[in-house]
Every structure is written in C-alpha cells, then in structure tokens.
Amino acid sequence: MANTLPRTALKGRSQSANDKLASGLGWFSIALGAAELFAPRAICRWLGMEGHENLVRAYGVREVATGVAILGSHDPQPWVWGRVGGDGLDLATLATGLHGDNPNRGNVMVAMAAVSGVTAIDVLCANGLTSEKGGPDTAITDYSDRSGFPKGIEASRGLALDVQPQNRLTTPETQRAFPHAAA
Secondary structure, eight states: OOOOSOOOSSTTOOOOHHHHHHHHHHHHHHHHHHHHHHOHHHHHHHHTOTTOHHHHHHHHHHHHHHHHHHHHOSOOHHHHHHHHHHHHHHHHHHHGGGSTTOTTHHHHHHHHHHHHHHHHHHHHHHHHHHHHHOOTTTTOOOOTTOOSOTTOHHHHTTGGGGOOOOSSOOOOGGGOSSTTSOO
C-alpha cells in the first residue's frame, strides 16, 4: 500500500497548500517589515503621513518578528492569525491618512486596498490552517459507540467458560536452569 501522506521538508511539518501559503506569508512579512524598518520616511512621505515614521518602524519590527515566527514555528496557525490582527492595525493607521487636507489620499486608498487584499489572503490561510490542524472542537472524538471488542460484546460472552485449567504449572524450556532436567 503506497504512503498517501505528503513528504515533509521538516520533521513533523506537513506540506499542505495552507502551510505553503503560510510560508509565503512569512517571507512577505519579513520583506514588508524590512521596508518599514529601513525606509519609514519614504513610506510616510508617499502616504502624506509624515510624523508617523516611528510607528511605521514599530510595525516593521512586528512584521519581521511575525514572519520569522511563521517560518520557524512547527505550527504557523497562531502567527498567521497574528498577521490578521496586524492587518487590522495597519488599516486603522492608514485610515487616519484619509483626512481632507492630505494631498496623497489616493495613495492611502491604494495602500488600504493592498492591505485589504493581503488581509483576505491572511484570513483564508488562517482559516485553512485552523480547519487542518483542528481546534478544541475537532480534537474531541466520540467513541461512545465502541465497545472495545472487535467482534462485538455479544460474541465475547461465555468464551472464558470453555477454557480448561492446566493441572500443573510448567516452566518454558528456555527459562529452566538445567534444560535437560524434567519439570
């Protein structure tokens, strides 16, 4: 019978489509976080949100840490859900740039659309990982219909009555001190 389970790159780590997507999101987090860490002034200028550079740097640290955690974790599920939460923070922060006197409101809308698209992918991946890995509800299996008797409990009744007891105890040949001695 052929093995139907996919081969794994890491011991104990599946290679489902959701795991592969999580890995891609991990690398994306690292790249985005690096941009936020090393070019916050350019990002803020493009968005018309000057003065938020330290916040963008902090978001960069969050992104890099989340990406590293996704890639290094045996179970990326909680970290991908963390990305979903981070996306919410990003959208809330970007919404502050939609005020009427921001000449770069259009860029903010483009950024919000991009973050919304990534959020949809994050939610899709997180839900997929949750359904694959299971949560508290999927870990509970109902065995109430099982008796523990392969042929059923009725087929087991009375079987011990047919057993005839031995008249004497014997020691197996391999355990006797002197193999040629009679027991």
